[in-house]
Amino acid sequence: MTLAEDRPAPSGMPAEYERRRTFAIISHPDAGKTTLTEAILLAAGAIHLAGEVRARGERRRTRSDWMKIEQARGISVTTSVMTFARDGLVFNLLDTPGHEDFSEDTYRTLTAVDSAIMVLDAARGIQSQTRKLFEVCRLRDMPIITFINKIDREALDPFALLDEIHDTLALDTTPVTWPVGMGGLFHGLYDLHANTLIAPDATGDAGPPQALSGPDDVALASKLPAERRAALADESLLAREACPPFDLQAYREGHLTPVIFGSALKKFGVAELVSAIARWAPPPRPQPAEPAPVAPGSDKVSGFVFKVQANMDKNHRDRVAFMRVCSGRFQRGMKLRQERTGRQMAVQNPIFFFARDRDLAEEAAAGDIIGIPNHGTISVGDTLSEVDALRFTGLPNFAPEILCRVRVRDAMRTKHLRKALEDLAEEGVTQVFRPRLGGDWIVGVVGPLQLDVLATRMEAEYSIEVVLEPAPYDTARWVDGPADELARFEAANRGALADDKDDRPVFMARNRWDLDRMIQDWPKLSFQSTRERATPTRERA
Numbered sequence: 001m002t003l004a005e006d007r008p009a010p011s012g013m014p015a016e017y018e019r020r021r022t023f024a025i026i027s028h029p030d031a032g033k034t035t036l037t038e039a040i041l042l043a044a045g046a047i048h049l050a051g052e053v054r055a056r057g058e059r060r061r062t063r064s065d066w067m068k069i070e071q072a073r074g075i076s077v078t079t080s081v082m083t084f085a086r087d088g089l090v091f092n093l094l095d096t097p098g099h100e101d102f103s104e105d106t107y108r109t110l111t112a113v114d115s116a117i118m119v120l121d122a123a124r125g126i127q128s129q130t131r132k133l134f135e136v137c138r139l140r141d142m143p144i145i146t147f148i149n150k151i152d153r154e155a156l157d158p159f160a161l162l163d164e165i166h167d168t169l170a171l172d173t174t175p176v177t178w179p180v181g182m183g184g185l186f187h188g189l190y191d192l193h194a195n196t197l198i199a200p201d202a203t204g205d206a207g208p209p210q211a212l213s214g215p216d217d218v219a220l221a222s223k224l225p226a227e228r229r230a231a232l233a234d235e236s237l238l239a240r241e242a243c244p245p246f247d248l249q250a251y252r253e254g255h256l257t258p259v260i261f262g263s264a265l266k267k268f269g270v271a272e273l274v275s276a277i278a279r280w281a282p283p284p285r286p287q288p289a290e291p292a293p294v295a296p297g298s299d300k301v302s303g304f305v306f307k308v309q310a311n312m313d314k315n316h317r318d319r320v321a322f323m324r325v326c327s328g329r330f331q332r333g334m335k336l337r338q339e340r341t342g343r344q345m346a347v348q349n350p351i352f353f354f355a356r357d358r359d360l361a362e363e364a365a366a367g368d369i370i371g372i373p374n375h376g377t378i379s380v381g382d383t384l385s386e387v388d389a390l391r392f393t394g395l396p397n398f399a400p401e402i403l404c405r406v407r408v409r410d411a412m413r414t415k416h417l418r419k420a421l422e423d424l425a426e427e428g429v430t431q432v433f434r435p436r437l438g439g440d441w442i443v444g445v446v447g448p449l450q451l452d453v454l455a456t457r458m459e460a461e462y463s464i465e466v467v468l469e470p471a472p473y474d475t476a477r478w479v480d481g482p483a484d485e486l487a488r489f490e491a492a493n494r495g496a497l498a499d500d501k502d503d504r505p506v507f508m509a510r511n512r513w514d515l516d517r518m519i520q521d522w523p524k525l526s527f528q529s530t531r532e533r534a535t536p537t538r539e540r541a
Contacts, residue, residue: 016329017296018283020367022092024109026137027119028127032149036119036264036273037082037095043270044086081322081353081369089278092369096133104398104446105307105427108380110136111394112306112324112369115143115281117273118257119264122148122155122182125164134169140394141254145276146173152263154183158235162243162259172256174246175239176276177269179261180224180232187228189261189268190215192236193246198268199223206267252282284367287326289383289392294326296366301328301336302385303370304392305378310423310461319423320351320371321378328386330364339383339391347384349373379426379502381532399478399529400431400444403471403508404451407440413464417441420462425501430454433476433498433506436490442471442498442508473508477515481525489522504531 027033080095094113096106110116116137120126137144148161155161162173180187180197188199189206196209197220212219215236220229250256258276262269284296287304294302307322335344351358351371361370372378381395408417421441425432430451431444445451451468458464478500479489490497490505498506507527509515519527 015297017366019088020090020092020284020365021115021277021281022094022113022284022324022367022369023115023117023277023281024094024096024106024113025117025119026096026106026110026130026133028121028124028129031119031121031124031127031130032264033119034095036117036147036149036270037080037093039264039267039270040093040274041082041084043267043274044084044091081371083352083354083369086274087278090365090368091277092367094369104396106133107136107398108306108395110140110142112304112322113142114283114285114367115145115277117277118144118146120146120148120161120165122150122161122261123153125156125161126168131168138254143252143254143280143282144171144257145273145281146257146259147264147269147273148259148261149264151179151182151189151261152186152266152268158182158261159238159242162239165257165259172244172250173259174243174256175259175261176246177261177272178232178236178239181228185228187224190232190236191272192239197223200266204266206263206270209271248280251280284326287324287392288394289326289390291389294390294392296327298327300386301330301334302326302383302387302390302392303330303336304395305372305380305382305384306395308378308380308426310427319376319378319426320373321382322353323370323372323384325364325366325368325370326392327366330361330368330370332360332362334386336384336386337388338378339385339389340379340381345377345384347372376422376426393532395532397431397531398446399476401446401475402448402451403433403442403444403473403476404468405440405471406443407467407469409465409467416462416464417466420458420464422501423462424454424457431476432501433508435508436494436497436499442473443468444476471508472510474511475509475515477507477509477527477529478531479505479507479525479527481522485522485524489525493518 025033025037082093082095084091094109096109118130118134120130146165158179162175165171165173176191176193178190178192180190188197190197191209194209195212195214197212198206198209201207215233224232244256246258247256251258258280260269260273260276262273264270286293286295303323303325305321305323308319309322310319332350333346333348335346337344350361352361353369353371358371364370383391406421408414421432421443424430433442433444435442443454455466455468458466479486486505493507496508498508500506507518509518515527
């Protein structure tokens with residue numbers, strides 16, 4: 001599959017990377033993120049029948065939720081990537097996990113995109129997980145388009161929702177579409193920019209847009225009740241007067257969010273959302289790196305790995321590294337330097353994703369997400385490039401909040417446990433720690449649902465039934481500092497130390513007092529709750 005042109009853009013024409021729109025969808029659980037993802041793919045012509053989160057009968061499953069546990073429970077637990085072309089543009093859509101227990105995967109995914117769609121439930125407004133993910137976007141000055149979902153159900157007042165976005169997130173709001181009634185009084189959607197009415201068709205889904213001269217067009221008399229026409233005229237006028245006009249620069253700098261009211265399930269506002277992404281979302285932006293940020297127009301190919309997924313094809317026990325191309329024109333078979341190890345690797349079979357489906361990627365441009373099949377040689381955070389001494393920064397690893405011992409029920413499967421744990425640790429499903437004095441492996445997670453997913457996938461993908469028991473530790477911290485001081489610390493505290501998958505020393509604290517005491521007793525050392533991924537591995541003293 002080739003998404004890039006076979007020749008350089010003629011003089012005056014946009015560069016190939018400028019055709020890319022790479023974006024993520026973020027939300028609180030149950031706001032309708034996965035349903036919106038399906039609706040976008042349908043509106044863009046990438047699929048012909050949208051799946052629902054909980055499909056029934058012969059209705060197809062969602063494309064983005066491809067894992068069995070996702071389909072069974074109606075939740076997203078891993079990031080899916082879907083690449084498709086429309087109207088001369090290439091879209092890279094990243095559907096992130098909504099549940100806060102998988103926030104680490106989401107945080108890393110947000111480093112690989114240039115903009116985001118923030119999905120809000122019209123009846124609930126801004127919820128806790130949405131606020132957390134928004135703050136991550138703000139740290140990167142990421143442009144955000146807001147989609148207020150489920151307006152066909154009982155919901156908060158539209159002006160109250162706009163005020164909440166402004167007051168809570170300190171964002172200016174510019175409504176693009178406006179609901180003509182909500183809940184049981186819902187009569188459709190009015191496009192404030194195009195002056196069109198989108199009314200329900202015979203099935204209740206969004207019908208074709210109907211051109212009007214404005215919200216007071218006499219043609220509305222045959223389409224809306226008198227009270228709805230009057231309300232639409234008043235509300236649309238107030239929305240235009242109370243909200244600032246759309247400003248592309250303010251949006252791309254992260255100060256203003258276009259707001260699209262709609263219903264992902266009924267397809268209202270979805271076509272308008274796709275159009276907004278195409279017109280307003282930025283092409284690839286410079287990426288933070290050492291020794292200097294990398295511009296997308298650079299001639300040299302470079303990229304970073306933000307995710308590793310094992311067993312997308314269970315029959316082949318495959319491992320695929322998801323790489324964001326940051327610069328240059330990637331071509332299949334080219335050799336790239338892995339900064340962490342200093343080795344050159346030939347990328348022979350790169351792939352483009354459509355959730356679980358894949359196509360061979362002959363070439364790619366900055367902004368594209370490609371998959372690199374490998375056998376455990378590529379890790380999250382790795383930089384791959386044609387440039388020496390280049391390292392992309394900003395991919396986080398968080399200290400776990402729950403620690404458990406893990407053992408197998410069938411002792412005959414013990415030797416397979418390590419491989420399975422390391423595979424899933426590479427994905428970010430869990431973190432794995434090996435105690436210095438031996439004993440059971442310890443896994444660390446951010447939330448309890450991760451443990452459920454871990455146990456389910458171990459049995460389904462590796463045929464290993466595991467028992468998870470609480471570990472006698474409250475938290476874990478990576479330890480770093482001067483080599484001689486670190487060596488003294490390790491010698492004095494071997495019973496409280498473990499190694500992570502990269503062989504970095506980790507202090508296992510039994511409680512907060514234990515951690516505070518270590519921080520006080522060893523002032524030359526740092527006890528880190530976060531660390532950057534794939535920095536060069538230190539040789540243990």
